[in-house]
Amino acid sequence: MRLGSGAFAACCVVIEVLGVALFLRGFFPAPICFSSRTENEAEPPAPEPSSGASSNWTKLPPPLFSKIVIVLIDGLRDDFVFGSKGVKFMPYTTYLVEKGPSHSFVAEAKPPTVTMPRIKALMTGSLPGFIDVVRNLNSPTLLEDSVISRARAAGKRIVFYGDETWVKLFPKHFVEYDGTTSFFVSDYTEVDDNVTRHLDKVLKRRDWDMLILHYLGLDHIGHISGPSSPLIGHKLSEMDGVLMKVHTSLLSEERETLVPNLLVLCADHGMAETGGHGASSPEEVNTPLVLISSAFGRKHGDIRHPKHVQQTDLAATLSIGLGLPIPENSVGSLLFPVVEGKPMREQLRFLHLNTVQLSKLLQENVPSYKKDPGFEQFKVSERLHGNWIRLYLEESSSEVLFNLGSKLRRQYLDALRTLSLSLSRQMAQYDVYSMVVGTVVVLEVLTLLLLSVPQALSSKAELDVPLLSPVFSLLFYLVLLVLSALHVIVCTSAGSQCYLCSLSWPAAGGVMVLISTLLCAVTSALAKTLARGKLLSQTPARSSSRRSELDLLILLGTVGHVLSLGASSFIEEEHQTWYFLVNTLCLALCREVCRSCFLGDDCGPQHGLHAEEEPEGATPALQAKRAGCSVLELDTVSKGPSPVEVPSGCERWMVLASPWLVLTCCRLLRSLNQTGVQWAHRPDLGHWLTSSDHKAELSVLAALSLIMIFALVQRRCSPASKVAMAFGLLGVYCYRAAIGNVLFPWQQDNKDISKGITEARFVYVFVLGILFTGTKDLLKSQVIPTDSAARTLGLWEVYSGLVLLAALLFRPHNLPVLVLSLLVQAILTTFVWRPLRHDAAEITVMHYWFGQAFFYFQGNSNSITTVDISAGFVGLDTYMEIPAVFLTAFATYAGPVLWASHLVNFLSSETNSSALSHACFCYALVCSFPVSAYIILVTSLRYHLFIWSVFSPKLLYEGMHLLVTAAVCVFFTAMDRTNTKS
C-alpha cells in the first residue's frame, strides 16, 4: 500500500497516542480497592491486649468530643496563621494558638496539592493517586472508607457548607449541605458568603455532631493576585471572625453540656509564591493544622514553630476523637498530643488501635510484612502492652505503672511512625504489564518512523507501507501466538491488578494484533533499509551529503533536549533549555544571513561595498554579528555559498537585523513570565502588570497588543473576516473589562464585576464565523482544483480564527506573547526563511522549537500549578466538561498550535508540492522522539525521589502534547490531501 509520508506520519502518531495512553494507565494506577474490606465491615475492634488477665475493654473507646467542627480554608498556607500575617490579621487565632487550649501543627500535604485529592487524604487518611488530579474537575463518588462514611454509619449527623467537591465525594452522607461551585475563580466574596450565611442558624440549632465548612475565597484570591495581595489580609480577618464565632458558640454550648467539643482549623493545600498550587514547593505543601478544644491544657509562652505532621494524620485523630474505627486505608498516625491528657490506660488503648489498623494495612499490601521493622516493633509493643495491662489489673504501684507505661507509649509512637512511613512508601504500585505493552507500541512506532526517514523525505514524499504482506506472513502469526500465550500467563498469575487483563478479550486481542503487525512492519522496513544500504555501499555516489551547521545544531539540540529530560532539574527548568536552543538557533540563522549577505560579495573585489562598511565597520551590531557568526563554525565541511539572491539596500539591512529583532523579542518575553522552580519567585513583568496598582498600564498594554494583533493578522485576510477580526478583538477587550481585568478610559471607578458571559460569547461568534469562512474557502479550493488563492486564504483565515480564540483565552498580561509570536513569525518568514530557502525539514524543526519556547513564554511550566484553568470557563455559565477541557487545553498549548498552523500556512504557499508532507513527517518525528525517550526514562526512574513531584507531571504534559501533535498532524494531512488533489 502506498501512502503519502504525511498520512503515514499521522497514522503513526495516532497509534503512538494509544500506546502512551496505555502506558499512562499503567503508570497512574487507579487507587487499589481492598477486596476484603466489604466483608470486614462488621469486624469487631481489636480488643485490648492482655496476657493472661481478662480485660473488659473489648469495645471501641467512647468519643472524646461530643461535637467536631472542621473549618477548612482552601489555600491557607502555614505562615498565614503562624507567621507575621497571622499575627496581623488573625488575632483571635493567634491568641488561641499561643495561649489558648489548642494544639497546633504544620500538616504536610503530599503532592499533587490540588483540592480533591487533598480532601480525600484528609478524610480517608490514604494517599490518593496522582491520577486524581485529572479527575479533580469531575470528582466521582468516594467509595473508600473514610471518617465521613464511618461517622454516618455510626449515626452521626453531619452538616456541610462549602466547596461542591465534598458533595460529589460524599453524595448521601450529609444531613444538610450547600455546595458552592469553585469554578469562577474571579469571585472571592460570594463563595464565602454562601458558607457564612448558614453559620448563625446552624450554630444555634445544635442538632448535629459534625460540621464541615470549606471556604474557597482565599484560594481564589491566590489564583487572581498571589499571596502578597492586600486582599489576602482582608480575607484572613474574615476567616478569623468566622473562627471566633464558631469557637464562642462551641464554648457557650460546653458550659451547658460539660462535654468538650473540638474545633479544627485546617487547609487542603498551601499557595505558591505565584499564587497557584499543585506542585511540591514548601509553600504549597505546608498547611496549618490547629486543634482547639477545652479538653486540652492551656499553654504558656510563645510557640511559633509547630511540629511537622502529615496531613493524613487528621483522619486517624478525628476517628479516635469521635469514637469511631479508623478508616482502613489510612496511613496516618494519631496526633498524640490530642489524647495526652487522658489516663495512661486510655492513651495506650488509642495507640494500640491505631497500630493494629496500620499493621493490618501493611499485611494486606506487603507480602513480606513480617520483616518490616514497624511490624516487629508493633509485635514487641503489643506484648509489653499485655504485660502492662496485667500489672494494671493486678493494681501494682502507680509509679511503676507510669514508668512502664511511658516507655511503652514511646515504643508505640516509634512503631506508628515506622509503620506509617513504610506504608506511604508502599502505596506507589505500578501496573508494569500495561506500561511494558504501551512502551513496546511507542517504541515500535518510533522505530518505524526512523526507518522510513530516507524514503519519506525523498522528493516524492511517498512510501510503501508493507501492510498486507506481514499480515499473511508466518512471523505475524507466530508473534501473535506468543503474545497471546504471554498475555494469558501474565493475567492468570497477576490477578486483576493489570488494566490490560481487566479489558475484554477482543480489546486485548486487538492490542496484541497491533503489536505484532507493527513488529512485522518494522522487520520488513529494516530488511528493506539493509538491502538499500548494501546497494548504496556498492555505489558510493554521494557520501558527503550537503550538511550545514544549522542541521548539525538541529540534530544536537534535539538529542540534547531529550538527554536533558533525565535530570529532574532540567525538567523543572525546561524552559531554559528551549530559550537557550532558540537563542542559539537565532545566532546560527544570523550567521547564515551574514554569510549570504557578505560572503557572496566578498569573493569579488567590490570596493563600493567596503567603502560603505569601513567607516561604520566597528558598529556594535556588526561586531556582535561577527561574534555570533563564529559561534557555530564548528566543522569545515565544504559547502559553497548557497544560491541566494542578495537583496539590496534597506531590505538587506532588515535581513541582517532580523535575527537580532527575534532575539530581542525572545528576551522581552522571557522577562514577562518567570516559570520553573528555582527562579520562579523572581519579580517579572507579568506580576507587575497584574498587581492591582498597575491596572491602567495593563489596560494600555492590552489595547496596544490587540491593535497590533489586528495589524499583523489582517494583511492576508478577506475583507469580511477583517471586519469580524476587528469586532472580535474589540469584544476581547470588552470581556476583559467586564470581568475587571482592564479598565475603559471612560470609567475609572471599579464597577461591579460580572462574569462577562455575553462579551465572551460575542467573541465566540466571531471566532466561529472566521473559522467557518476559512473552512468554506478550503472546501472550495478542494472542489475547484485550480483555486490555490482560495486555499491560502482559507488557511490564513483558520489561522486568524485560532489567533482570535487565543487572544480571548489568554490573560491580558499574556497578550504580548501573542503579538510577539505573530511578529517573530512575520519577520522570520519574510526576511529569513524565504530569502535563504531552507528546506521543509529545517523549517519544521525551527517551528517546533519556537512553538516549544512560546509554550513556556506563556508562563507554562512542567508542574500542574501553572495550568490556567480559568481559561476553561470563559463564556461558560456552568461547568461543562467538554468545552472547558478543550478551552483549557487550547489555551495551554496555544504556542505550539499557533506555530504549527503557521507552518502549514507558510509551506502551503511554497511551490514545492511535497513540502507539506515532509513537514508533517518531520513534525511527527520530532514530537514523538522526546515522548518515547521520556517513557523509557520514567520507567527506569520510577523509584526516584522526585517521581511524583517532577517526573509524573511532565509525563502528563508529554502525553497531552502528543495528543495535540496528533491533532496537528491530522490537520496537516487533511491539508496535504487537498494539495495533492489540486
Add this chain to the structure above:
Amino acid sequence: MKDTDIKRLLYAHLVCIFSIILSIFIPSFFLENFSILETHLTWLCICSVFVTAVNLILYLVGKPNTSSKRSSLSYKVTRLLKCYIYFLMSCFSFHVIFVLYGAPLTELVLETFSLAVLLSTFTTVPCLCLLGPNFKAWLRVFSRNGATSIWENSLQITTISSIVGTWLGAFPIPLDWGRPWQEWPISCTLGATFGYVAGLVISPLWIYWNRKELTYKNN
C-alpha cells in the same frame, strides 16, 4: 619551514597556557583570601590582564605580520586607538549577547561585563594582535577556507573553542546541586577558560596532524 612554524606556534600557546596558570597562583602570594570561586571578579581581571599582556608580548616579540611599513607615530597611535575601540566594542557586543541569552539586565551587571571582557580577551585580543583592526581581514579569516597561515588557523580554533566553552558552561546553571561554581557567571567563565586552553592545546596538534592537507594560498 612549516615544522618550525608549528613549533613556534606551540611555544606561543604554551606561554599563553602558562600565563593562565600563573594568574591562578601568583595572586595568592600578594592577596589575602584569594581563590578563584570566592574572589571571582578579581581573578577574572587578573586573568584577562595576564592573557592580554602575554598576547601583546608575543606580538611584539614575534611580529608575525611584518608588513607594517609605515611606522610613523601618528599611524601607530591611531592603530592603537582603533584596537582599543574594537576591543571595547567586542566587550559590549558580548555583553548584549549574554543579556539576550538571559543574563539579568539590571543585576550583576559587573559580573556579566567581566565575563564579556574575559571572552573578548580570549577571542578579540588575539585577533587584534594577529590581524590588526581590520574588519575585512576578520571576515576573511572567519569565513570558510579563509585562513592563510597556521596562525590564522589556530586563531579560528581557539576563538571557536572559547565561545563553545562559554556556551557549554551555561549548561550546569539550572541544576539544583547548589554548588558555588554554578552561580552566574562562574560556570561560564570557567567554560570559556577551559575552552580557550583546550583550543590552545588542540590547535597545534590539529595543525600538525593535518599539515599535509593544509595548503595556503600565500604559501
